[in-house]
Amino acid sequence: MQRRTFLKIATAAAAGALAAPCVRAQSKKFAGVTLRVNGFGGAWDEALRKSVVAPLEEKYGLKVQFTAGSTSADLIKLIANKDDPPYDLFMADSPYMIELLKAGVVEEIRESDVPNVKRILPGFREYGDFGVPFAVSSVVPVYNSKYIKQPLTSYSDIARPDLAARVVIPAPTLDTATLYLLGLAEENGGSISNMEPAFKVLAAAKPNIVALAQATVAEMQMFQNEEVYAGIFWDGRAHELRTKGVPIVTVVPPNGVYSVSAYMNVIKRTKYPEAAHAFAEQLLSDVGMLAIPEALRYGVTTDVKLPDDLRKDLLFNSPERTALKKKIDWERWIADRSTRIERVNKITRT
Template sequence: MKRRRFLTSAAAAAAFAVAAPYVRAQSKKFSGITLRVNGFGGVWDETLSKRVVAPLEEKYGLKVQFIAGTQAADLVKLIANKGNPPFDMFEADSAYMVELLKADVIEEIKVTDVPSIKRILPGFREYGDYGVPFSVSTVVPVYNSKYIKQPLTSYSDLARPDLKGRGVILAPTLDTSSLYLLGMAEENGGSISDMEPAYKVLEAAKPNIVAIAQTTVAELQMFQAEEVYAGIFWDGRAHELRSRGVPIVTVVPPKGVYSIASYMNVVKGTKYPEAVYAFAEQLLSDQGMLGIPGAMRYGVTTDVKLPEEMHKDLLFNSPERNTLKKKVDWQKWMAERGARIERVNKIMRS
């Protein structure tokens, strides 16, 4: 080979080598797209970034920006900017799904868009074709086995005389954390339309309740400091206490438990619906689904096989446990919020 031809060939090969990464990057389906989603902050967003976003970025070039805030404020922002939505996806708990649908700011997600929707367990998708549920949090009775020797078995057990001065409940101001009241009602012959049995239990439990926790962090600190021995708490937070060495037992009432699902939604007006579908598909994959329970021990929504170290810690870890998840009429529950808060406050202040 002549030197001139050799140099020309070498130059071409070098140019191709330099250009190849660029060509590969440009061939990624969603290269140059950044999805915006309201975030919850902390470990939650970090886990989704690692288990959902990172694989999508590697495979498709897709980037996702989590904008940490509160659901209530972000919902207002979304509704106020329908014409130019600030988010492409919207994370919402079961109760907030009602508001999203009323405001007509989210699109349906069908199995043809996200095939892994077929893996969602019965009863975990509450709003037809709207939203993809990917995590479940349950409000349950808990107790410290170091001090409480007779196990609690129900929401109503919070009224047991032996718990005097050692109980805590979550504030009734949120539709989600107040679900224990529905548990008390239904355990005693009541219903969402007849809450009187719950209020009778709460009146009986009043001598036991030394605190109404306004935040989950405040309640966690009370249990850790052993200021309270029993109460109502989130299943994932109970696991957090156990991981810190506090012997907190999670109770699974045999008549059923009350949960909220966290949903990912396609925002109406997004420019990138296909990218959102790809995010949802990865979210429901085994890799994505095991992220939140691995980090925080909140429940899964699909038929994913649970590793043994998670299986023993998750409330919903078998078909039998799954059947205990009670259906909640969120629209009715939210409509009665004001009356509920007023009645609980009246009982606790009397």
């Protein structure tokens, strides 16, 4: 061995030996840290554990604790304890973001802290720098192809006469699932500030409506037991029905699709902002982003490349489809809640 080569190898080995503890410390820089996140429960949390938490634990030694509960109760818990928050990260759907922002309990998430923010698709981040959307669920018309031979094509088709006594719609108290009303309005010349066309279609659909589903599970069971043949449902849940052998077809209305995004927020006064940002970064990475679509077939919010088997099952699976996602004025939608509930109840119960 030449003297020069020997010196090179020896220097490299010494440098490696000296740097090893630093490298190890860097790789496990969140060892001993546990982030607390409100959970959505079931398969949702499980998917995040597998594709977001497990890689972070392996890479940084970071642990994450999900606490299952209802988002509304968790939100109240967070606001009541804002000086000593019970969570470091908070998952919430689009409408809950308004309350989070009003309460001033969440931090902005900037590209400088979470570089993968730049991968979020245009129009998917509805609240400026607050929160990162990581899944999108759409409320769409669906039907059972075993019984309905003429396909539904729009939200307004729930009023078709051939669907008499076979339609289920979500209860008006469910803020996100009732987005179909906005679909009914906009398909018939209305808007969020003029919902009358929607109520007219709903009145026409009244003979078809056999149930106002109070929960997703209840609606799921109605489709599974073939008590109803058509209705308005979540795209991911429609896919779940298909996996259980129910021939449910998801309709993609050509005038637009109404969706809700799930956001991850970093809570103010968290002791571990850097760890929270690492979580958000992993969530928006390729592996993290595919977690929810793979488990539940809800849509992605970044430019992640969809595997072929996943693409065929997702509603937003191409730029053309993604362009159908309608922008929603959530503040207005929530503000009109009482009026909406009253009108729907009046139409369906009288």
